[in-house]
Amino acid sequence: MIRRWFSGAAWILALGCAGSLPQVTVEDAEGTGIPLGDLRAGRERYVAKCSGCHELHPPGAYDDARWAREVEAMAERVRLEDQDRRAILLYLQSMNADTIGNG
Ligand code: HEC
Numbered sequence: 785m786i787r788r789w790f791s792g793a794a795w796i797l798a799l800g801c802a803g804s805l806p807q808v809t810v811e812d813a814e815g816t817g818i819p820l821g822d823l824r825a826g827r828e829r830y831v832a833k834c835s836g837c838h839e840l841h842p843p844g845a846y847d848d849a850r851w852a853r854e855v856e857a858m859a860e861r862v863r864l865e866d867q868d869r870r871a872i873l874l875y876l877q878s879m880n881a882d883t884i885g886n887g
Contacts, residue, residue: 805831805840808879816878826875829868834858843879851876 808827813820834840846854855873858864864872877883 805842808875812879812884815884818874818878822871823875823878826871826873826878829871830875833862833864833868833872836862843876844881846876847880848877848882851880 805827808820808823810820813823816823831840841854843851851873855864855869855876859869
């Protein structure tokens with residue numbers, strides 16, 4: 785019973801974290817020139833691959849060069865397919881201040 789409650793709470797917490805990362809909008813796609821589907825896929829991979837150990841850093845937290853280094857560093861901790869790495873980086877680098885003045 786307690787176990788059940790606990791796993792339910794953990795699930796809600798996990799959802800809460802992902803929820804604080806803004807959804808990709810049509811405006812973002814227009815502003816970045818990246819197809820909406822690609823941005824959404826990148827966000828989805830980011831949440832799936834990167835939320836396991838710590839809170840998700842919003843794309844606006846770092847510039848392009850720093851994101852490249854951070855994702856590179858994290859790739860040593862988490863198994864990332866090339867495709868995932870590209871999708872995540874595309875999302876993070878497109879949604880930050882270098883591209884659309886976010887954050
Ligand atoms: C296996 C656990 C784990 C996963 C999964 C993980 N990280 Fe991390 N991450 C860490 C730890 C531990 C740190 C603490 C700093 C360090 O040791 O590098 C960290 C630090 C970071 C930092 C630096 C924070 C700072 O204050 O400088 C960023 C950015 C980051 N992670 C991004 C990511 C991204 C992007 C992904 C997905 C590709 C990811 N993390 C997946 C464990 C993880």
